[in-house]
Amino acid sequence: MTAPGEVVLALSGVVKTFPGVRALDGVELEVRAGEVHCLLGQNGAGKSTLIKVLAGVHRPDEGSITWLGEDFHPATPQAAMRAGIATIYQELDLVDDLSVAENAFLGHEPHRAGFVRRADSAQRTREILGRLGHPEIPPRRLVRSLPAAGKQIVSMARALSHDARLIVMDEPSAVLAHDEVGNLFRIIRELTAQGIAVVYISHRLDEIREIGDRVTVLKDGRTTAANLPARTTPTKDLVSRMTGRSIEYVFPPRAGREPGPELLAVRGLSRDGEFANVDLTVREGEIVGIAGLVGSGRSELLETIYGARRADAGTVEMRGKRLRPGDVIAAVKAGLGMAPEERKSQALLLGEPIHRNMTLSTFTGYARGGFTDVATERAKAQETADRLHLHPRDVNRAVRTLSGGNQQKVVVGRWLLGDTKLLLLDEPTRGVDVGARAELYQLIRGLAERGVGVLLVSSEVPEVLGLADRVLVMREGHVVREAAADDLDESAVLDLVMAGSLLEGEALA
Amino acid sequence: MSVTEAPPVAKHPGETKTSWWKGDRSEPVRRNLGLVGVLVALVVIGAVTRPELYGDASWVQNNVLTILQQASAIGVITVGMTFVIIGGGIDLSVGAIVALAGVWATTLATQSYGAGGMIFTAIAVGVGVGLVNGLLISYGRLVPFIATLAMMVAARGLAAQISGKQTQVSANSVINDIASTRVLGIPLLVYILAAVVAAGWVLLNRTTFGRRTVAVGGNPEAARLAGINVRRHTVLLYALSGLCCGIGAIMLTSQATSAQAAMANLYELDAIAAAIIGGTLLSGGRGTIIGALFGVLVFSTITNLFAINNLSTEVQNMVKGGIIVAAVLIQQFRYKSLTNLFSRVKTG
Numbered sequence: 001m002t003a004p005g006e007v008v009l010a011l012s013g014v015v016k017t018f019p020g021v022r023a024l025d026g027v028e029l030e031v032r033a034g035e036v037h038c039l040l041g042q043n044g045a046g047k048s049t050l051i052k053v054l055a056g057v058h059r060p061d062e063g064s065i066t067w068l069g070e071d072f073h074p075a076t077p078q079a080a081m082r083a084g085i086a087t088i089y090q091e092l093d094l095v096d097d098l099s100v101a102e103n104a105f106l107g108h109e110p111h112r113a114g115f116v117r118r119a120d121s122a123q124r125t126r127e128i129l130g131r132l133g134h135p136e137i138p139p140r141r142l143v144r145s146l147p148a149a150g151k152q153i154v155s156m157a158r159a160l161s162h163d164a165r166l167i168v169m170d171e172p173s174a175v176l177a178h179d180e181v182g183n184l185f186r187i188i189r190e191l192t193a194q195g196i197a198v199v200y201i202s203h204r205l206d207e208i209r210e211i212g213d214r215v216t217v218l219k220d221g222r223t224t225a226a227n228l229p230a231r232t233t234p235t236k237d238l239v240s241r242m243t244g245r246s247i248e249y250v251f252p253p254r255a256g257r258e259p260g261p262e263l264l265a266v267r268g269l270s271r272d273g274e275f276a277n278v279d280l281t282v283r284e285g286e287i288v289g290i291a292g293l294v295g296s297g298r299s300e301l302l303e304t305i306y307g308a309r310r311a312d313a314g315t316v317e318m319r320g321k322r323l324r325p326g327d328v329i330a331a332v333k334a335g336l337g338m339a340p341e342e343r344k345s346q347a348l349l350l351g352e353p354i355h356r357n358m359t360l361s362t363f364t365g366y367a368r369g370g371f372t373d374v375a376t377e378r379a380k381a382q383e384t385a386d387r388l389h390l391h392p393r394d395v396n397r398a399v400r401t402l403s404g405g406n407q408q409k410v411v412v413g414r415w416l417l418g419d420t421k422l423l424l425l426d427e428p429t430r431g432v433d434v435g436a437r438a439e440l441y442q443l444i445r446g447l448a449e450r451g452v453g454v455l456l457v458s459s460e461v462p463e464v465l466g467l468a469d470r471v472l473v474m475r476e477g478h479v480v481r482e483a484a485a486d487d488l489d490e491s492a493v494l495d496l497v498m499a500g501s502l503l504e505g506e507a508l509a
Numbered sequence: 510m511s512v513t514e515a516p517p518v519a520k521h522p523g524e525t526k527t528s529w530w531k532g533d534r535s536e537p538v539r540r541n542l543g544l545v546g547v548l549v550a551l552v553v554i555g556a557v558t559r560p561e562l563y564g565d566a567s568w569v570q571n572n573v574l575t576i577l578q579q580a581s582a583i584g585v586i587t588v589g590m591t592f593v594i595i596g597g598g599i600d601l602s603v604g605a606i607v608a609l610a611g612v613w614a615t616t617l618a619t620q621s622y623g624a625g626g627m628i629f630t631a632i633a634v635g636v637g638v639g640l641v642n643g644l645l646i647s648y649g650r651l652v653p654f655i656a657t658l659a660m661m662v663a664a665r666g667l668a669a670q671i672s673g674k675q676t677q678v679s680a681n682s683v684i685n686d687i688a689s690t691r692v693l694g695i696p697l698l699v700y701i702l703a704a705v706v707a708a709g710w711v712l713l714n715r716t717t718f719g720r721r722t723v724a725v726g727g728n729p730e731a732a733r734l735a736g737i738n739v740r741r742h743t744v745l746l747y748a749l750s751g752l753c754c755g756i757g758a759i760m761l762t763s764q765a766t767s768a769q770a771a772m773a774n775l776y777e778l779d780a781i782a783a784a785i786i787g788g789t790l791l792s793g794g795r796g797t798i799i800g801a802l803f804g805v806l807v808f809s810t811i812t813n814l815f816a817i818n819n820l821s822t823e824v825q826n827m828v829k830g831g832i833i834v835a836a837v838l839i840q841q842f843r844y845k846s847l848t849n850l851f852s853r854v855k856t857g
Contacts, residue, residue, distance in 0.1 A: 308734055332736030346734055349727040351795060360724060360735040367717045414735065 008033050008197050009054075009085075009166055014063035016049055016221075023049040024060065025221035031166065036188060036198045038208045038230055041218035042242055042461065042494070047201055050218070051168055054199075055087040056080035068165070078107070086159030087168040090175070092151050094143050094158075101125040101139035104157040128157045131194075132187050149180040156187065167191065168199040173207055174295060185211050203293055203498045205235060217241040239491040243461075250438045251466035252445045259469065260284030262319075263453040264422050266305060269314035274300040275477035278314070282422060282453040287444065289468025289485065290457045291493050297477040298457045299341050302424050305455070306338045307331040318422065332361060337415030339408065341426040341457075347411045348399050355381035355395040357410050362417045384413040389439060405429075405436025412443065422453040429463060441467055461493045473497060540788040543839075544803035551810045559817050572813065574696060578688075580809040581698040582607075582760040583779055584802060588709040589753030590780040591801040595713070596746040597726035597793030598653040602642060603754050604776035605664035610634040610758035611768030612668040615677040624683035631762075632755035638664055639751020643744030657747075661777065669770035676769040679762055687763040698760055705756065709798045722746065727794025782829070783808055786836035807832070 009031040016024040024046045031037045041047050052058045053065075056074030065072040067083060074080035080087075094103050101122045102109070110120045125139040134153050137146070143154055152172060159167050169188075173181045188198055188211055202208055208215060212230030216223060217238060225241045264282040269275070275297030282288045292298040303309045305316050310326030317323065318334040340346035348357055358381040359366070366373045366380070381395045388409045392402075399410055408428060415423055425444065429437045444467060448454055458464050464471055465485050473481040473496045481488075481496050556563040563569060586603050593600045613619060614631040622630075638660065645656040679685055690697040713719035721742045724732040733739045757776075762768045783804030789796025808829065815825040 306734070328733060329736050329738055338734060340734055345728070345730060347731050349724060349731060349794065352723065352727060356720070356723075360731070360737075363720055364717050370716050370718065372715060372717055372720055 005035075006033050007031070008068055010064075010066040012064050012066075014050075014053065014060045014065065016053060016058055016060050023221055024053070026223065027063070027218065027221070028223040028226050029216050030227060031197050031199060033165070033197050034192045034195045035213040036192060036200050036211050036230075038212035038215045039199060039201045039218065040208065040215055040238060040242060045218040045242070046221035047218060048170070049221070051087060051089075051170055051199075051201070054080065054085055054166075054168055056085075081162045081164075084163060084165040085168065086162055086164035086166070088152070088155045088159065088170065088172060090170045090172075092155050092175070094151055094154060096144040097142060099140050099142055100129075100137055100146070100154050100157070103143050103154050104128065104139075104161045106158065108162070124161070125157060128160045129153070131160065131190070132156055133190060148175045149177070149183065152176070152184070153187070156191075164196065166197045166199065168201075170201050171203065172200070173202060173204065181207070205238065205498055219243070235495070236491070239494055243490045243494060250441070252442050254445075254469070257285075259286035259453075260451060264305070264455070265315075265317040265320075267315050267317075269301065269304060269311050269316065271297075271300060271304055271309060271312050273477075275304075275474070278479055280455075280472060280479070280482075282455050284421075284453055285448050285451045286470065287448050287454040287456060287468045289464035289471045290455070290474055291459075291461055291464045291471060291497055292457075292474035293459060293497055295476075296474040296497070298474050299426050301474070302338065302426050302455065302457055303340070305331075306336055306424055308338070308340075332418075335419060335421035336424065337361070337418065337420040337422070338424040339411040339415070339426065339428055341430065343404070343407050343411060343431075347414075348407060350400040351398055353396045354385065354390070354399055354402070354410055357399050358384060358395070358413045358417060361414050365418070380417055381413070384416055387416070388413050388443060403436070404431035405440065408432055408436075408440060409443070412440075416447075420452065422455065423447060425454060425456045427458055428456065429458070429460070461490050461497070465490060465493065541797070541800050541803055544787065544800065544807060547807055548803070548810060551807070551814055555814050555817060558814075562817060572817070574694075574699070576806070576809050576813045577699045577702070578696045578764075579812065580805045581696075581702040582757045582764070582773075583776060583783070583809070584702045584805040585705045585753050585760065586757045586773075586776055587780040587783045587801050587805050588705050588798060589750035590777075591784045591787070591789050591796055591798055592709070592713065592722055593653075593746050593750045594781070594784050594789050594791060595726045595793060595796040596722045596743065597729060598646065598743065598746060599657065599781065599791075600639075600642065600747060600750045601654065601657040601777045602638070602660035602664055603750060603757075603780055604773040605661045605668070606635055606638045606751055606754035607758045607761065607773035607776060608768075608770050609638065609664045609668040609671075610755045611762045611772055612672045612677060612770055614758065615679050615762060615768040616671060620679070620681055624681050627679075627681060627684055627762075628759055631758045632752060635751040635753070635755025635758065636748050637751070639748040639754070640744060642751070643747030646747065647740040647743040665770060672768075672770050674770060676767050678767045684759065684763050685766045687760070688766075698764070701756070701760060705753065706798060706802050713798055718742075718745070723794060725793075779805075779808060782833045786833060 007030055009029070011027055011029040014024050014027040015022070027046065027050055039047055039050070049058060053060050056077045056079050059073070067085070072083065074083060095106065098106070104125045105121045110117045110124065122139040126135065129135055129137050129139070132153055137150060137153065143151060146154065152175065156167065172184060176184060188200070192198060200208070200212060208230055215225075215228045215230045215233065215238065217225040217228070219242055228238070260283055262281055263284050266278060266280045269278045278301055280288065290298045290301070300309060304311050307323065307326055307328040307330060315322055316325070318336065321334065323334055324330045344350060349360070355378045359377045363372055363377055366376045378395060382393070385393055385395050390406055390409050390413070399407060402410065412423070412428075428444070429440055432440060444454055444456070456464065456468055465488060468485050471483060471485050471488055471493070472479050473493055475497060586607065590600055590603060610631040613634045614627040619627055619630045642657055642660055645651045646653050649656070687697055692700060713722065721732070721737055724735070724737055725739050725742050729739050757773070758768070761772060765772070784796065784801045785791060785804070786807065787797065787800030787802070787804035789801060811828060811832070812825060815822070
């Protein structure tokens with residue numbers, strides 16, 4: 001057994017590149033036995049990639065990983081597990097229709113002559129659950145019937161069944177209710193008391209202060225600060241290490257003219273468990289940005305405005321005319337268009353050519369007597385493709401063959417073809433490389449200058465601040481701040497987005 | 510087929526230049542040529558096994574017309590089925606709808622309204638049952654498999670109830686003459702099939718209805734968010750399938766000069782199989798009418814091949830099953846190699 005305080009895991013200069021992206025660009029990390037080591041960073045900072053490198057999902061291109069004093073190159077997730085590194089993902093990877101014990105020992109069931117020794121695995125699961133302080137969970141119970149907190153404990157039981165010495169937890173509190181978080185922390189303390197190291201990832205500074213021992217901050221795939229004391233490092237220091245971007249964002253200058261009359265008015269819009277009582281307006285030629293984390297209700301809000309979800313309360317008005325809730329067709333007729341978050345599953349017919357994807361909302365308009373006019377469609381799509389600098393320009397190509405940025409252009413192009421007055425953009429630059437981003441920014445700004453209203457959702461704060469005229473900050477389903485983009489800076493927004501610890505903590509103190 | 514446009518020309522350096530022959534739009538054409546190859550092979554097998562028959566030109570001509578005539582009713586039904594499958598659904602009730610439409614059209618009461626009344630009844634029953642399927646699926650949110658499975662059982666039950674499990678003879682000479690009429694030496698039934706296939710091709714490839722079908726089947730969520738009324742379109746697809754069943758019922762009734770509750774037994778399997786080997790993707794979003802027609806012709810040619818060699822239907826069914834599996838395996842293989850090709854020419 002390693003002595004408490006001994007370094008168990010050390011990463012040095014770890015680099016991982018994907019086509020077009022340098023996801024990890026020199027990560028340093030040092031984890032000691034028995035500590036809770038927190039990883040902090042914005043979306044896209046490389047936290048998920050780092051976890052996957054540790055879990056054996058990705059192999060690093062450069063750099064060294066030392067685990068228990070030896071070079072560590074797990075070829076598969078199973079190898080990492082066997083070496084003693086367990087990962088608890090945000091989306092728990094349990095099999096709902098197997099029992100607690102079957103999940104805990106999935107893939108390494110105690111067996112004899114091909115038969116699972118059910119009594120044995122139940123007994124061992126009971127012991128592990130006892131160690132986790134939850135002897136009341138029956139090992140034979142189906143995982144499906146457990147609440148989220150219970151499932152998380154089963155995930156941890158699986159980690160312990162492998163005799164894990166390091167447990168990586170990716171935003172474990174995100175799936176838990178408030179009072180369950182305390183219980184999670186109690187378990188983490190018990191684990192660390194047994195000498196197990198925990199790497200804890202969270203957006204919430206208050207949690208990091210409560211449970212963490214040391215903090216490592218990532219930004220743009222690089223370690224910007226290592227081994228800060230979790231309890232005493234001032235919030236502004238942590239936030240400043242996460243922000244202050246380099247050259248990555250290039251925004252076209254704002255037009256500097258007044259937006260036109262009001263286009264969209266949302267009043268008191270609510271959906272149970274997603275967002276509550278949201279008021280917002282968008283004027284002609286105005287870009288309104290919504291900043292918020294995944295789960296803050298921002299995508300759900302956008303889809304509800306668009307009619308893809310039905311509001312429980314509140315109204316959406318387009319130019320003073322009320323839109324029927326839950327009616328996408330009416331919204332499109334009123335001049336709304338949406339580029340959804342999941343391009344491939346929500347917006348594109350991947351096997352179909354570019355021109356058909358671009359005209360998906362407008363082909364009936366070109367048709368005569370129910371017969372489609374392919375020549376006109378193709379010409380219009382080609383025109384739009386040229387305007388958007390689509391690459392390749394050939395609109396007969398299947399959308400499947402395009403890069404992420406160009407697929408996004410096809411979706412935006414779809415609405416340019418129609419008489420779209422208000423464009424809803426949900427994470428428009430996700431999976432888009434740096435060069436194409438700049439082009440998309442230019443495109444969005446250009447639309448606004450032509451009088452189109454834009455409502456933009458992004459988890460990347462600089463993007464919202466750089467692109468939008470006005471910004472709404474959402475947290476846990478509520479708009480917590482609305483201001484002109486010029487009156488906000490990245491760290492202020494980031495702090496609002498992340499549980500408002502600056503407001504509730506130091507700022508008041 | 511729709512490959513009349515000029516070949517796409519690479520406009521960017523680094524972009525792979527593809528001839529239309531290798532381009533993704535020509536894929537259905539190549540698949541159909543494959544099916545033509547299968548048809549030719551079947552004919553060759555026929556000629557080799559029964560050379561004395563193939564030596565007789567008038568026999569060959571008659572045999573071809575027999576094959577086409579046998580393919581006519583199932584071909585019409587397959588056109589409807591192809592639309593449903595491209596639209597992301599499945600219709601297991603087509604055989605039962607045919608039986609119900611046929612039985613309903615040949616009751617003594619209906620027959621008293623004459624040929625027009627019988628045809629109207631068959632089509633109205635087909636469309637009506639299709640509408641019920643569609644409404645159950647899109648507004649009742651039943652899985653297509655379950656909804657149409659239930660309809661398959663229920664519609665046949667109702668057909669047996671109406672007919673009292675008796676064979677109902679058609680006394681209407683206009684209806685009975687449809688099957689025996691020849692125009693320019695070709696059976697009228699073959700013209701009906703040709704008309705339905707042509708109409709189906711135009712509907713799929715040249716109309717907004719066809720475009721919606723591909724969109725709804727290819728990615729229903731994307732279609733919905735693009736402002737397409739996915740539910741209404743789904744209802745229309747099943748109604749269209751029902752319409753084809755109604756037409757098919759008249760054709761079969763005419764051929765047998767009667768209708769009964771057990772008619773068109775297992776036609777759903779033949780129609781699905783024909784659509785699939787014709788290149789329609791079972792998961793929706795892709796498929797061709799011409800391919801489906803070739804699928805039907807392959808099956809009826811096999812049936813014919815076994816008949817002229819006096820082989821049992823048992824052997825025939827085994828071969829049919831093998832052909833379905835082989836066709837889908839080839840389809841998967843083609844699809845994979847195609848996506849590989851895409852990822853290689855991807856320019857990013």
